[in-house]
Amino acid sequence: MKVIIIGAGEVGFHLAERLSEENQDVVVIESDPDRAEETSDQLDVMTIVGNGASLPVLERAGVRGANILMAVTSKDEVNLIACLAGARMGVGYTIARVSNPEYHASGSVLSQDVLGIDLMINPARESAWETFHLLTSPAATDVASFANGRLQLLGLMVKEGAPLTGKTLAQLDQELEGMHYLLTAILRDQETIIPTGATRIEAGDQVYLLSLTTEAHLIPPLAGYEEYRLRRVMIAGGSPEGAYLAEILAQYHIEATIIERDRKRCVELAEALPKALVLNGDATDLELLELEGVAGMDGYLAATSSDDTNMLSSLIAKQAGAKKVVSLINELDYLPLAPKVGIDAAVSPRISAVNAILRYVHRGRVTSVATLKGIGAETIQFTVTKDSQVAGQALRDLALPKGSLIGSIIRGDDLMIPRGDSVIRPGDDVIVFALPDAISEIERAFE
Amino acid sequence: MSLRHVANVVGLLLVFVAVAMAVAGLVSWFYSDGVTGAFFLSALITLVVGLAAYGLTTVSHDITVREGYAIVTFAWTAMGLFGALPFLLSGTADSVAGAIFESISGFTTTGATIFTDVEALPEGILFWRALSHWLGGMGIIVLVIAVLPFLGVGGMQLFKAEVPGPTPERLRPRMTQTAKLLWLVYVGLTGAQVVLYMAGGMSAFNAVTHAFATLATGGFSTMNDSLAGFDSAYIQYVTILFMYFAGVNFTLHFYAFSGKPTFWRDTEWRFYSALILAAAVMLAATNLTTGAYAGVAGGIERAVRDGLFQAVAITTTTGFVSADFQVWHPFAQVILFVLLFTGGMAGSTGGGVKIMRVLLLIKATAIQLKKHLHPRAILLARVGSRVVKEDVLANIVGFVILYVLLVLAGALVMGFLGMDLLTALGASIATVGNIGPGLGNVGPTDNYGWMSGSALTVLSFLMIVGRLEIYTVLLLFHPGTWKARRSFK
Numbered sequence: 001m002k003v004i005i006i007g008a009g010e011v012g013f014h015l016a017e018r019l020s021e022e023n024q025d026v027v028v029i030e031s032d033p034d035r036a037e038e039t040s041d042q043l044d045v046m047t048i049v050g051n052g053a054s055l056p057v058l059e060r061a062g063v064r065g066a067n068i069l070m071a072v073t074s075k076d077e078v079n080l081i082a083c084l085a086g087a088r089m090g091v092g093y094t095i096a097r098v099s100n101p102e103y104h105a106s107g108s109v110l111s112q113d114v115l116g117i118d119l120m121i122n123p124a125r126e127s128a129w130e131t132f133h134l135l136t137s138p139a140a141t142d143v144a145s146f147a148n149g150r151l152q153l154l155g156l157m158v159k160e161g162a163p164l165t166g167k168t169l170a171q172l173d174q175e176l177e178g179m180h181y182l183l184t185a186i187l188r189d190q191e192t193i194i195p196t197g198a199t200r201i202e203a204g205d206q207v208y209l210l211s212l213t214t215e216a217h218l219i220p221p222l223a224g225y226e227e228y229r230l231r232r233v234m235i236a237g238g239s240p241e242g243a244y245l246a247e248i249l250a251q252y253h254i255e256a257t258i259i260e261r262d263r264k265r266c267v268e269l270a271e272a273l274p275k276a277l278v279l280n281g282d283a284t285d286l287e288l289l290e291l292e293g294v295a296g297m298d299g300y301l302a303a304t305s306s307d308d309t310n311m312l313s314s315l316i317a318k319q320a321g322a323k324k325v326v327s328l329i330n331e332l333d334y335l336p337l338a339p340k341v342g343i344d345a346a347v348s349p350r351i352s353a354v355n356a357i358l359r360y361v362h363r364g365r366v367t368s369v370a371t372l373k374g375i376g377a378e379t380i381q382f383t384v385t386k387d388s389q390v391a392g393q394a395l396r397d398l399a400l401p402k403g404s405l406i407g408s409i410i411r412g413d414d415l416m417i418p419r420g421d422s423v424i425r426p427g428d429d430v431i432v433f434a435l436p437d438a439i440s441e442i443e444r445a446f447e
Numbered sequence: 448m449s450l451r452h453v454a455n456v457v458g459l460l461l462v463f464v465a466v467a468m469a470v471a472g473l474v475s476w477f478y479s480d481g482v483t484g485a486f487f488l489s490a491l492i493t494l495v496v497g498l499a500a501y502g503l504t505t506v507s508h509d510i511t512v513r514e515g516y517a518i519v520t521f522a523w524t525a526m527g528l529f530g531a532l533p534f535l536l537s538g539t540a541d542s543v544a545g546a547i548f549e550s551i552s553g554f555t556t557t558g559a560t561i562f563t564d565v566e567a568l569p570e571g572i573l574f575w576r577a578l579s580h581w582l583g584g585m586g587i588i589v590l591v592i593a594v595l596p597f598l599g600v601g602g603m604q605l606f607k608a609e610v611p612g613p614t615p616e617r618l619r620p621r622m623t624q625t626a627k628l629l630w631l632v633y634v635g636l637t638g639a640q641v642v643l644y645m646a647g648g649m650s651a652f653n654a655v656t657h658a659f660a661t662l663a664t665g666g667f668s669t670m671n672d673s674l675a676g677f678d679s680a681y682i683q684y685v686t687i688l689f690m691y692f693a694g695v696n697f698t699l700h701f702y703a704f705s706g707k708p709t710f711w712r713d714t715e716w717r718f719y720s721a722l723i724l725a726a727a728v729m730l731a732a733t734n735l736t737t738g739a740y741a742g743v744a745g746g747i748e749r750a751v752r753d754g755l756f757q758a759v760a761i762t763t764t765t766g767f768v769s770a771d772f773q774v775w776h777p778f779a780q781v782i783l784f785v786l787l788f789t790g791g792m793a794g795s796t797g798g799g800v801k802i803m804r805v806l807l808l809i810k811a812t813a814i815q816l817k818k819h820l821h822p823r824a825i826l827l828a829r830v831g832s833r834v835v836k837e838d839v840l841a842n843i844v845g846f847v848i849l850y851v852l853l854v855l856a857g858a859l860v861m862g863f864l865g866m867d868l869l870t871a872l873g874a875s876i877a878t879v880g881n882i883g884p885g886l887g888n889v890g891p892t893d894n895y896g897w898m899s900g901s902a903l904t905v906l907s908f909l910m911i912v913g914r915l916e917i918y919t920v921l922l923l924f925h926p927g928t929w930k931a932r933r934s935f936k
Contacts, residue, residue, distance in 0.1 A: 266825040271834045278825045288823060 002066045003361075004029065004091070006052030006082050007073030008039045010332060010350040011097060011123070015070060015357060020044045021436045027061045053081040055089075063089045070357060072097040072121075080117070087116040095119040095357055099240070119357070126352035128244030131326050134345045135233060135299035137216065139225035141345050142208070144379060150415060151408060151431065152216040153184070153208060153379060160203040162224025170197040179218065181211040182417045184379075184407050184433040192435060194405050210407045210431070212415060230254055234297045234322065236283035236313045237304030238262070238269045241328055241349060245301055250275040257292055259283055261304075283313040286320065295321035302327045307334055314343045379407070379433050382446040386426045389445050396420040403435035404442050451504040453517045458500025460522045460588065464529055465494035471533065471578055475571025478652075482537035482569045489532035496529070516922045519588060523911050526583075527551035533575050539568060544900035544907075551907045553579030555914035556796060558666020558766040558883030561896040561903070565671050570652065576667045577656035583914070584663025584693075584796040585633045589626045632700045633796075637662045640689045647681040661689045664797045666766030666883035673768040673891070674756070683752060683769055687759050694719065694763030694791030714831045719792050719802045723758050726786055730754030730779050737776045761786040764798040766883025768891040784886070787876045798881030798913055800850055807835060807843050849917050854879050857909050864902050874898075878906045879913040 001024045005012050008030035016026050016039065026045040029052040030036040040047040050057035052071060063069065069086035071079035076098045083094040098120045133143035142155030158164050164172070169183055186193045187206035193199065201207065209219050221227050233249055235242040238260030246256040246269075256276040260266045263280050270278040281288040283304050294300065300322035302310035307329050314327040329335055329346045338346035358378075384391055390398055395406060395418055409416040410429035416422060424430060434442050472486030510518065530550035531543070540546035545561040552559045553576050560576075562568060637658050644654035653669055660667045670676030674686055692700070699716060702709045710716050731754035740746040756769040761783050772783055790799015810828040817826055828835040857875030858868075866874065866888070873885025874895070884891045895903065912920045922928050 263825070267827070270825045270827045274829060274832075277821060279821060279823045280825055281823045292821065292823075 001025065001068070002062070003027070003068045003070065004058075004061050004063060004066045004086070006030075006069070006071040006079070007097075008032075008035050008047070009072070009074060011072040011353050011357075012070075013039060013043075014351065014354045015072065016043050016045050018354065018358060018436075019361070023440045027066075029057060029061055051078075053078045053085065055085060058082070058085055058089065063091060066091050068093045068095065068361060070095045070097075072353070072357070076100050076103060083117045084115060093118045093361075095121065095361075097121050097123065097353060099124060101125075121353050121356050123349040123353035124240035125244045126356045127241050127328065127347045127349040128248055130352050130355075131241070131245050131301050131328075131347050132248045134326055134347070135301070135324055136230050137220065139220035139223060141206070141339070150213055150410075151210060152213045153210050154216060154219050155206060155208045156220060156223045156225070158201055158203055158205045158207055159224030162203070163222050164201045164207070165203045165224075166200065168198055168200045169195055172201075173197075176222075179211075180215060180415070180417050181209055181219065182407050184208045184210050184405055194403055194433065194435070208433075210417070230298045232293075232297050233257070233299040233301070234259070234289070234292070234294055234317070235301045235303055236289075236317070237302060237310070237328075238265050238278075239303045239305055239328070241347075242301060242303035243269060243272065245303070246273050246276045257297075259285075259288065259292075283309055284316060286316055289317060289320055297322040298324065300325045304328075307331050311338070311341065311343065314338075315341065318342055318344075378436065378439060379431065380439070380442070382430050382432060384424055384426055384428045384430055384446060388424075388426070390424050390430075391426045392423065394421055394423050398424075398445075400445070401434070401438040401441040404438040405433045407431040407433050449514065450517075452506055452510065452514055453521055454500045455504040455506050456510070456518045457522045457525050458497045458502075458504070461493050461497030461525060461529060462501065464526055465490045465497060467578055467582060468493060468533060468575070471571055471575040474574040475569065478570035480569035480571050482533070482539070482571050485536035485538075486533050486571055486575070488536055489529070492532060493529045513922075513928050516919050516928070519915060520911070520920050520923055522588060523554065523915060526554050527907065527911065530554060530575075530579055533572065537569065537572060539572050542900055542903075544903040545896070548895065548903040548907045549576070550579065551910050552883075553665070553667065554583035555881050555910040556580050556584050556663045556665040556764075556798065557878060557881040557910050557914075558660065559877060559885075559889070559895050559906070559910075560667065560883075561894060561898075563671075563894055563896050565669060573656060573667075573669045574652075577659040577665075577669075580663040580665030580667055581637070581659035584665065585630055585697075589629060628701055629697050632697050632704060633662060635704065636689065636692055636700065640685065643685045644682065647679060647685060649677070649682060657686070658689070661686060661765060661767070662693050662796065664690065664693045664763050664765040664791060664795070664881075666760075668767065675769050680748070680752060683756060686767060687752075687756050690759045690763050690765045690767065691723070693765065694759070694795045694797045696792040696794035697796075698794050699792075712831065715792050715803045715806060718806050719762075722786075722789065722802070723755075723762050726758040726762065726782055727751075727755040729782055730758055730775075733776050733779045733782075739775060757783060758786065761882065762789055762797075762799075763791045763795070764880055764882045766877070768884060771890070771892050773886070773890040773892070780886075787880055787882060787885075790880060800847060800880075803830070804843050804847060806830065807840060808847050810835075811840050811844055846917065849921070850879070853909070853912065853917060857905065860905050861902060864899060866902075874902075874906060875909065878909040881910060881913050 003019055003024050004027045005016050006029045008028050012028060016028050019026050020043055028039055028045050028047045029050060030039065030047060031049065031051055033049050036047040036049045039045065048057060048061050052073065063086055069083060069091045071082040073079055079096040079098060080103065083096045086094045094117050096117050099122055101122065103120065134140060137143050137154055139156045140154040141157065144153045183195055185208040186195055186199065188202065207223065211219055217227055232255045235245055235256060235258045238258055242258060246258055249256040250273065257279065258269055258276050259279045259281050260269060261282055266278050266280045279288065279292060283302060294317050300314070300317040302313040304310055304313070310327045310329060314325045318325045324344050326345045326347055327338055327343045329338060329348055332348060335346050335348060406418055408431040409418050409422060409424065411425065432442055468486055468490035472483055472490060475483040475486050527547060527550050530553065531546035534540035534546035534549055535543065540549060540561065549561050640658040640661060641654045644658060645651060656669050668674065668676070674683055677683065695716065699710055699713060731751045734740055734750045734754060735747065740750040743749055753770040757772055760767045772780060788800055789805050790801045791797020793801045793803040807828060814826045814828060818824065828840055854875050857879060858871040861871035861874050870887030870889055873887045874889045877883055877885030877889060889895060
């Protein structure tokens with residue numbers, strides 16, 4: 001598969017990195033020569049220096065034979081023009097990174113059916129959704145949903161003395177008879193393990209569990225966490241990410257309080273978000289946070305435009321008693337720091353955008369992909385066709401590559417957590433967990 | 448501020464008033480009621496004065512904001528004064544103050560009368576009273592804007608100053624077109640009511656006069672007992688329906704007429720309808736439980752109808768009467784007292800504070816309460832999905848305070864002139880709110896004929912101030928309005 005990526009910023013770079021690891025042919029177009037050189041030094045991709053919205057540059061990148069064009073510069077208009085050009089020159093799928101919500105709105109002249117842009121990704125909105133998932137599953141550091149939200153994957157740290165601690169998977173199968181779940185991956189000492197029946201869970205393990213969404217609330221107690229419902233959320237910072245989160249919370253009838261320093265922005269927010277309480281103040285003003293009841297908050301998102309302020313604000317909120325604290329972090333180098341200093345989870349708008357795009361890229365054979373932070377494993381959903389190698393075979397007879405695991409089979413309305421004798425049939429949707437090295441081989445097996 | 452400019456436009460408006468008088472004269476001639484000469488003489492005087500004012504002044508520039516306010520105030524005063532001529536010349540009114548009161552009560556759609564025996568009045572006079580309602584209801588200036596486009600940009604100033612409610616909406620890009628559409632809806636609704644009345648067996652004369660008085664939310668009737676004089680449930684229900692319509696923002700009517708009804712999405716409309724419904728239910732329930740309708744044939748239906756009628760008549764500030772509510776249980780009277788303040792929707796022909804202002808006042812109060820809980824919160828008042836700006840909100844709070852002060856000041860003067868508390872308060876509220884019947888000695892079965900000339904003059908002033916929504920008139924008493932603006936040409 002040939003992919004053209006326009007813009008080698010954080011989003012473009014990470015897309016290129018992940019796609020080249022999956023053995024795809026990647027061409028990156030970048031206008032800044034230094035950045036372009038840096039990219040070609042670090043990644044196994046071809047780079048072209050130039051403006052991605054210009055036809056000659058696109059021609060040079062081989063746009064006519066490309067399957068996918070991803071325009072992910074920080075400028076909406078450049079991305080849109082590049083996609084329009086790409087679509088006209090026969091690219092199969094075009095994806096644009098677009099931040100201005102007016103371009104997304106239904107009825108926009110740029111809508112898919114009119115101009116043929118297949119996907120518009122808004123990093124702020126994607127990260128707001130990710131934050132929402134994290135807040136609704138407080139113990140989880142990772143959350144992803146599959147099969148139209150009927151399956152949920154939770155990643156959480158197993159506590160000392162939790163029901164899971166010290167048990168093998170085979171033991172758990174007996175104890176948790178009747179519950180629909182699957183332990184898909186364990187991260188232990190920076191190493192990802194795709195577990196077997198004999199694998200024993202230890203305290204401190206980061207486990208990734210797949211379960212029915214209706215039973216997802218039973219998972220955190222297994223790892224030693226309390227079960228609870230999200231009722232009140234405080235958002236420090238009226239950035240687009242914060243505003244989108246407030247909008248999502250309003251849909252689910254969850255109370256939202258937004259704190260923003262700029263008075264004019266406050267008025268804008270209050271106009272756009274009738275259900276949220278908008279406060280004019282500083283995200284690190286402890287007195288204000290306490291006055292507005294930060295101690296009683298189920299969730300807290302630090303969403304100012306400054307990483308430093310976000311980290312500080314998160315720590316203050318955590319100290320003051322907010323239950324689940326999420327910080328928005330733009331600088332990717334800071335991401336690993338967040339859990340170390342006591343912030344429950346960190347969300348990067350750019351990584352959210354990368355995930356959203358990758359989820360789409362695998363469409364056709366794949367309907368949903370989540371990239372698990374921290375571990376390299378991906379979660380991929382395939383639709384099995386008659387011609388697939390795996391069709392009609394029992395799981396134990398499949399020669400699945402090492403570092404991969406079938407997590408679930410969806411047949412019509414039935415969801416199955418599979419066993420060795422389960423048979424895959426054409427028409428099934430199958431969710432697979434795989435380490436990056438195994439992805440290409442898996443894709444071939446399901447083609 | 449150019450007084451010549453003001454005189455010019457006011458003169459033009461008087462020409463319209465003269466034409467209206469001539470129309471009433473034709474009605475008088477048709478019924479041979481003996482006062483035809485008085486009408487044509489009044490029309491002639493008004494025409495001469497109007498033409499003189501218009502012809503002897505020249506207009507050099509567009510109307511300024513201050514001139515707009517002055518024009519509207521002086522126009523309404525002039526209309527009231529000249530409109531009194533038919534009452535005086537026909538000999539039906541025995542005092543100048545009384546004739547002016549009756550005329551202003553007509554144009555401001557108040558419906559308070561000095562006549563004890565209305566049924567004895569000549570047809571021409573009855574028609575003139577109804578016609579003055581009808582012209583004043585939608586606003587005579589709006590009519591002039593609709594007919595004469597030359598007022599140009601300044602027309603918006605006049606329009607704003609005359610149309611009730613916080614912010615008039617434009618239906619069309621051009622002022623003239625908007626004014627035309629509003630009048631079209633007004634005429635359409637009036638026609639519909641006349642047809643429904645006549646289908647119920649009313650005479651053409653009564654149908655037209657009552658339709659005029661209903662759509663303008665006026666309240667002048669041709670019967671001494673107002674609508675109680677028609678012993679027909681059908682006619683009273685038709686009246687209830689059209690009083691209700693008259694209290695609705697005419698913009699909403701326009702959208703309904705053009706096939707895109709948007710009533711239920713309008714917050715103010717929902718509040719207006721809910722208020723009337725709640726009041727009607729409480730009135731009917733009170734009257735039924737206190738046994739006020741015991742022994743009356745069809746007692747339950749009558750109690751419900753009378754409750755609904757009074758609730759609509761008072762809320763819309765029409766002031767028609769179907770029952771003497773002064774003999775009702777005190778609770779029912781207090782309900783009606785509260786309704787005396789609310790008024791119709793913004794952009795309707797109703798008077799009073801206006802539902803929109805009441806709604807926003809409640810929201811502003813709620814915001815202040817919430818502000819105590821969250822001192823740093825940015826809280827906005829919304830009507831539907833629209834955000835109301837803070838200065839508009841402050842303006843409305845100011846208006847309501849001014850309104851209440853004006854009512855109290857009016858009551859103070861009435862008290863000084865020797866009226867009892869209830870009558871003084873009732874007369875003041877009923878005239879400022881352009882309602883008509885008040886409380887005490889100006890209640891639903893009484894009239895204003897017994898008052899002294901000075902009381903009638905003060906109340907006449909209150910009616911104009913109330914009709915023009917206070918600010919327009921009071922600005923003329925502000926010294927700043929009269930100071931010359933320096934120009935740096």
